[in-house]
Amino acid sequence: METEISRTTRVGKIKYTNAWPVFHYFHPEQLQYSVEMVTEVPALLNRRMLEGGLEVSAMSSFAYAQGSDHFMLLPDLSVSADGPVKSILLFSREPLEKAVNGTIALTNTSATSVNLLKILVEKYLQGKPEYFTCEPDLTEMMQHADAGLLIGDHAIKASWENEGYYVTDLGQLWKNWTGFSMTFAVWAVRREAAASAPEAISEIVQAFQSSKERSRSNLTPLINQAVREIGGSEHYWHGYFSNLCYDFGMRQQQGLELYFNYAHELGLLEHEIKLQIWSDNTLTRVKE
Numbered sequence: 389m390e391t392e393i394s395r396t397t398r399v400g401k402i403k404y405t406n407a408w409p410v411f412h413y414f415h416p417e418q419l420q421y422s423v424e425m426v427t428e429v430p431a432l433l434n435r436r437m438l439e440g441g442l443e444v445s446a447m448s449s450f451a452y453a454q455g456s457d458h459f460m461l462l463p464d465l466s467v468s469a470d471g472p473v474k475s476i477l478l479f480s481r482e483p484l485e486k487a488v489n490g491t492i493a494l495t496n497t498s499a500t501s502v503n504l505l506k507i508l509v510e511k512y513l514q515g516k517p518e519y520f521t522c523e524p525d526l527t528e529m530m531q532h533a534d535a536g537l538l539i540g541d542h543a544i545k546a547s548w549e550n551e552g553y554y555v556t557d558l559g560q561l562w563k564n565w566t567g568f569s570m571t572f573a574v575w576a577v578r579r580e581a582a583a584s585a586p587e588a589i590s591e592i593v594q595a596f597q598s599s600k601e602r603s604r605s606n607l608t609p610l611i612n613q614a615v616r617e618i619g620g621s622e623h624y625w626h627g628y629f630s631n632l633c634y635d636f637g638m639r640q641q642q643g644l645e646l647y648f649n650y651a652h653e654l655g656l657l658e659h660e661i662k663l664q665i666w667s668d669n670t671l672t673r674v675k676e
């Protein structure tokens with residue numbers, strides 16, 4: 389008979405620096421339960437989570453909402469920003485007010501940010517652009533569009549190489565308009581995995597939490613790795629990691645609920661979303 393201990397939990401990891409603090413000290417080989425890692429851009433992790441090809445993943449908060457009947461949120465984990473995010477950037481040839489009536493190229497790696505842009509354009513800026521989706525290559529995008537949306541390390545690198553484009557930070561724009569924080573990524577578990585393998589999920593959640601805390605207490609190893617692998621300066625990465633928030637408290641939840649409400653109003657989400665957070669019942673069960 390297959391026991392829970394021998395079953396493998398497939399865990400998705402976002403292939404961008406923004407999620408590193410939660411994964412940096414997450415070492416599957418040190419866990420009691422078996423874990424297989426899949427590292428991909430958010431759009432691919434979203435698809436695999438929706439199709440049941442992963443049990444646990446960091447994913448776009450928008451995709452969590454699309455599949456919320458199948459998912460629960462893991463507690464106190466997110467990639468959020470209360471103001472500028474520095475890596476969700478709209479590059480445009482003309483100032484923003486003009487760009488939002490032109491053609492906008494959208495990265496095919498995102499779900500949250502492309503819908504955030506649509507909300508901001510439609511409700512805040514009253515623009516009427518044409519959109520198309522493509523690979524995250526700014527040079528290529530700008531051959532066919534007036535503006536291009538990039539996320540993650542693609543946005544960071546493009547901001548370093550920027551040759552005169554206007555740059556709009558969507559975290560900052562959301563904050564200017566709503567006064568709220570914005571949550572771009574969440575960590576979720578599929579409901580059937582939460583029901584059938586609670587001990588494994590509990591161990592995974594604790595490992596994510598302790599990675600987050602260890603990263604927060606000393607950013608230097610992450611900064612050094614980012615300089616080595618992506619480029620840029622220690623100063624840049626210190627600013628980048630310390631600016632992002634990895635918690636999912638009341639403030640982040642309120643901002644995300646507001647985003648889901650707007651997405652629903654615009655028909656981007658089919659139904660209203662109630663955040664459902666997984667809680668660890670294994671500790672009480674042991675005592676019974």
Ligand SMILES: C=C(O[C@@H]1C=C(C(=O)O)C=C[C@H]1O)C(=O)O
Nearest residue numbers: 430448475498499500501540572
């Ligand atoms: C902060 C970021 O958030 C990311 C944006 C996502 C999206 O737009 O769907 C998904 C996951 C996050 O890692 C970033 O890409 O820089």
